[in-house]
Amino acid sequence: MRKRTEELMKLLRTENNIQTYLTVCKAELLDMTxxxxxxxxxxxxxxxxxxxxxxxxxxxxxxxxxxxxxxxxxxx
Incomplete structure (x- = not known):
């Protein structure tokens, strides 16, 4: 399920550990230069x-x- 940008931003603002955020949202993020x-x-x-x-x-x-x-x- 694709998360909306607003959802990803909310998670980013509330997560204390960037590695946790990246792990949780990996499927939603672009992996390219x-x-x-x-x-x-x-x-x-x-x-x-x-x-x-x-x-x-x-x-x-x-x-x-x-x-x-x-x-x-x-x-x-």
């Missing part, structure tokens, strides 16, 4: 990578690095 997720969205919405990159407003090299998973937009 940012680049993989972006490519999946491109396919799903039938848009071109170049169009998304151009419209993002980010530095062009950085944008391509995000798609290639050599850079991440999130701190680790």
């Amino acid at each position: 940012v680049g993989e997720c972006l490519c999946r969205f491109l396919e799903q919405y039938h848009v071109k990578k170049a169009d998304v990159i151009r419209r993002s407003g980010l530095n062009q090299i950085y944008r391509y690095q995000i798609f290639a998973d050599t850079k991440t937009p999130f701190p680790r």
Whole structure:
């Protein structure tokens, strides 16, 4: 059964241990890199990578690095 985002957020806010949260919600979470997720969205919405990159407003090299998973937009 798929949980709604609101349910997952509520669980995340109330759980004291992140490992417990990840274990309990594993089936609900994506197990892919940012680049993989972006490519999946491109396919799903039938848009071109170049169009998304151009419209993002980010530095062009950085944008391509995000798609290639050599850079991440999130701190680790």
